[in-house]
Amino acid sequence: MGRTSDARNKILTAAQSLIEVRGYSALGVAEICKAAGVPKGSFYYFFESKEALALAVLDEHWSAQRRDWASALESDQEPLLRLRALFERTEAAQRAGQADCGTVSGCMFGNLTLEMSNQTEAIRERLQQIFDAQVDMVEEVIAEARERGDAAVADPRAAARSVVAQLEGQVLFAKLYNDTAPLEALWQNCLALLGARLPETGPVTA
Amino acid sequence: MGRTSDARNKILTAAQSLIEVRGYSALGVAEICKAAGVPKGSFYYFFESKEALALAVLDEHWSAQRRDWASALESDQEPLLRLRALFERTEAAQRAGQADCGTVSGCMFGNLTLEMSNQTEAIRERLQQIFDAQVDMVEEVIAEARERGDAAVADPRAAARSVVAQLEGQVLFAKLYNDTAPLEALWQNCLALLGARLPETGPVTA
Secondary structure (H helix, E strand, C coil), X not given: CHHHHHHHHHHHHHHHHHHHHHCCCCCCHHXXXXXXXXXXXXXXXXXXCHHHHHHHHHHHHHHHHHHHHHHHHCCCCCHHHHHHHHHHHHHHHHHHHHHHHCCCCCCHHHHHHHHHCCCCHHHHHHHHHHHHHHHHHHHHHHHHHHHCCXXXXXXXXXXXXXXXXXXXXXXXXXXXXXXXXXXXXXHHHXXXXXXXXXXXXXXCCC | CHHHHHHHHHHXXXXXXXXXXXXXXXXXXHHHHHHXXXXXXXXXXXXXXXXXXXXXXXXXXXHHHHHHHHHHHCCCCCHHXXXXXXXXXXXXXXXXXXXXXXXXXXXXXXXXXXHHCCCCHHHHHHHHHHHHHHHHHHHHHHHHHHHCCCCCCCCHHHHHHHHHHHHHHHHHHHHHCCCCHHHXXXXXXXXXXXXXXCCCCCCCCC
16 A cells, blocks of 8 residues: 555656646656656556546645645735735745756646646646636635725725736746746735735734 | 748648647647648758747747737827727737637747746747737836826836736636636736726727
8 A cells, every 4th residue: 555655646746847847748658657766557557547647736736735825825914914925935936946946837737727728628627626716715815805995906806816817927927037036026016906005014924 | 932932831820720729749740741731841841840840930920919019009099098909909819719719729928938938948038039029018108108197107117027927817817718708807907007097098999
């Protein structure tokens, strides 16, 4: 049991790194198995196809990222500062990725959306669920900010989508220029998009 | 001469459609030639590699899109309305693409940035030049708006990058959900990002 789930984890970890760096289409099962150090037979024991593996990678990655988002967005700071914490984490994660592998690899969900969403319906659907969940989380914080009079938005859901869109767009630039500097604009842009007052800035725990 | 440049154009046109729908990595030269209806020998007569073709496709596509952007952004309307015209054209183009092939195919430059920029330096560099040019064009309009007192931004270049980032992010959502509705938010979000007053809206020629 220990051994088989080990092999599954090795495949998942290898696939995640390879997909981050090279995307999905360019990868073959043989290459993934080689990177994972497991025989090709194992692959089909755990995953019925490369697509099934991609779905598992998305789930793993979102499950980790959701915890990270939740710890920024569900803290007891005031709402706008929670959004700032989210941007700081995004910037820190992209900076860490760049230090690790030499290039800003961007957002796996954004990458696969633009590469794959028109090619397999199963992957499109999973990515929709993930972005829906991200927008849900941001919407909740915006609604709270609005209730306190800290944000002037007519439609918290549309505003949340725009905040996530701005994040994806700036991450695209960070990847393109291999430079995390564009991410520094996220906080001010979020305030502008929300018609928000700059909150009293206490110490931030990102 | 007529015949050979015909073959080159057929390859370019076929490659552009295929890249829009399926991305770059998933494509093979044989498939491109088959779609173009030209023998594989012709391909290597015109392009030394698939990468060289991709660069030519990017150039063609940007040359057409730049004309479109210029006719929106260099009109004699007041500056903010020119930005609105740009968003309306973007929306119209994505809607036309969807009507044509059933799915919103998004922005080829954004798609290839997220799929390819970490894989070939030549493509990354070309995409950087294209996005730089887009940001230049938007920056000029924002600077004009600022001079007239219509926009309150400290740094027109950073603001232009944020406007293009918002556009790329919303186009990502349009592609993900195969729905152009997210693009309707671009104009209001642009005004918010620019701290802009809503201009007197005369008739718009998009």
